[in-house]
Amino acid sequence: MSGLSFLAPFALLGLLALPLVWWILRIAPPKPKTQSFPPLRLFADIQTEEETPAKTPFWLLLFRLLMIALITFALAGPIFKKSAAETQRPLLLMIDNSWLSAPFWSEILNEAEAQVKKARRENVEVALVLTTGDEQSPAFQPAQSALETIETLKPQPWIDGVSSLIALLNDLNLNNKDGTFLSSGLTFSDESLPDDLLSPLTDLNVYVPVGISEVALPTFTREVPNGFESGWMRPVSGAVPVDLTVQAMSNDNAVLARSDLQFAPGDAEATARFELPAQLRNRVTHIQLSSSKSAGAVKLLDDSWGRPLIGVLSSSGDTASPLLSEPFYARTALEPYADIYDGDLDALLTVNPSVIVMPDSQRTSDERLAEYVEEGGVLIRFAGPKLAKRVDDLIPVDLRGGGRAIGGALSWETPQTLAPFETDSPFFGLEVSDEVTVSQQVMAQPGIETDTRSWARLEDGSPVVTAGPKGEGLIVLFHVTAGPEWSNLALSGLYVDMLRRILPLAKNRAQPTEETEGGNWIANRVLDGFGRFEAPDASVVTLSDSQFEKAKATKQTPPGFYTQGTRRRALQTLQDVKNVSVLSLPSGATRKQYGSTKLQSLAGIGLAIGLIGLALDALFALLMSGRRPSFLKRSPQVAGVIALCFVAGMSAPEALAQSGDAETSNQEISQKVSTAATGLHFAYVETGNGRLDRLTETGLLSLGKQLRVRTTIDVEGVDGVDPATDALTLYPFLYWVVSRDAQTPSDMAVTALNAYMESGGTIVFDTRDSADSAVTGNSAHPGLANLTQALDIPRLTPVPNDHVLTKAFYLLQSYPGRYANGQVWVDAASNAAGRDGVSPVIIGGHDWAAAWALDEENRPIIDLDDTLPRQREFAARFGVNLAMYTLAGNYKADQVHSAELVQRLGEERARDIGLEPADRDDENTSQGGIDD
Structure with a gap:
């Protein structure tokens, strides 16, 4: 028994009550008084088939004492641990708390708590070392101190270098110590810990998560026709396909669009494509994975993204009619898709536009324009009489002198139309109309360079749009004028589409280095x-x-x-995503998976045997009282079969119950039931996501504080429950956060949930997706569909304006949480008397728990969408109404009948004293009774 220990050893004090139980069971009733009654002499010789013993048999007494002792033993939480003969060494616990671990943070925290609690039971010291942001020198100290630190940990949005971790480990004496490294399975850059640094450890275990192949990091974001593309890379390319979802988010964290991201087996890179109009595309501020909650899975987009700033060269002295001005046509075509700034070159260079448009009439030879292009700018210029007369250096291809026109030296007999765009042209895919014609142009010198730099051609093959790099920038030349002088292109929709295709080429232009606003960032x-x-x-x-x-x-x-x-x-x-790679294990380390730290608990086995024993005790009590069941009368051998089954159960305890780990022992379950039965507790359904469950618990605790301040309701605590195992009827409502990947509950959970709703309980389903309604529309929530497909959900309807939920305590017409928009659904027949008017289901996507959640200093934990004034206050009021509604039923609805009842009592009183009641209008008379 040296390996046996107890999680709750004080429960063994219950064994002291065994002598008292012995005395109670041995108490015999006093001997009845003898009274002679001659007629009873007739029954003296009748042989009775069943006799009741005068006192409890000794064997039954011992059996009952054994069952009580066994249940007491089980409630003490017995577990098997390492043999006392083995050496218990101090533990070095290293935790990767960088953003790389964020997707697996709940697994890491659970494993860390299990490791430290195990060390606490074995009374060994723990040195806690964090890979990121650890400013204190670690030291081996009691495990309780490390446990308190772990409970406050959260991943950091940066990564410290290996040098800082080496410095922390050098301060520790690792000789004759055990080591555990809770990692993300990834590392930053090629740096790794030297093997000789951890070699003094007697044993080193490295924990690696299972879903590491589903980690994806953003690489690039670029605009394409009708939208943009987002590239992603997997540091670990698995052998199975992975389907993820990428979200385009606005500044207020609203989802503007979603796109599938599919990695084929073995692929390390994939691209998500979004089709968005320019107005929505310009609202995108960041792109992130919907499933991976990590700072590394977020791509931020700043001023270099969205509507570009376009500068159009124009002269302040130009007083010509707009329709005769070349800048007018370029400005009109680009205004829906960019911010346009008109002015001379001095004014344009001051605002540093992404693109400068230079019509031929505004031609300039200023050297600063060439410098602008060489530094990464895009110049769109148009040909005309000036360029045809004198060629300069700001051209993508060599040009011939003069122009080509109808009736000229290089003449056409008729205006030329555009040829279809080639596949390597940015204009590929645009439809070319036969109505677009060119009557005059500047000619490019034939050659290989001209062919490779041609983006558009006429039907005769001559280039009409060419482009070429200059330094870090780009020059695009239209060989016709910006207006309709040489071509009617400027009057067509094709002109607009061609200019739009050029704009994304300037999106990656660097910001100016000079401080246009002044000050620091x-x-x-x-x-x-x-x-x-x-x-x-x-x-x-x-x-x-x-x-x-x-x-x-x-x-x-x-x-x-x-x-x-x-x-x-x-x-x-x-x-640089390439700096993230797979973690290489130090030499001599053992690779393990999270969740493998388990205790051999005997609590479930002991309780199962004890409960079976109590059931047998009830059967034995019937036999001793002379009330033998009829089936035993017909088959005396049944008793022997029952005894054999009990012995078999004793010899095969693994078939009676699952051991479970130490932290979910039956003693804790019993204590939860006891506390919930003696005081009001709120409950939420545990999702398995530790961070989300903690936020939900905090939100319900904060709601309980609001209820104590505003009402007479006193909430004593909040419990996380598992519908399959916990007693649900102890709670007025269950708060259930539904993720999109939620799975169908087990049969046992479905049975318990249906029974809970049937008995008057309410389940509040919170899908937390109201902000996505603009994108998802009326599409079904996949997680909610999985959860409710087997439940007895009644017909639902949006909350009516006169519903009790709107007036249970406060008068409300909206039900905001973190988000204010969206419908809330209740039972369409919620006035049924069988449930006192309380809906068994309330469904919404407002993330109420996040809005309720406050820290110890009553400060909000989560920022709200803030689409309503005083939104957090109204969220708290809805929480108060919800609690009052589930606790008190339709008491508030009864008040609407008070006026009718008073009026009828008055009429009856008037008749009693001989007065005629006042005439009622037809509407009231037609009711014929209290509102049904």
């Missing part, structure tokens, strides 16, 4: 380790232009959006 919204936006703390520093160019994600400069006046720049979590 200040953090505005930064990412946490899970990829959520939050306000920067006091440790975040400001950055100059030169510092920002070299900045990387650190504690002082976290990833996020930084502003300089009206300008905004993004500091990405990850600069």
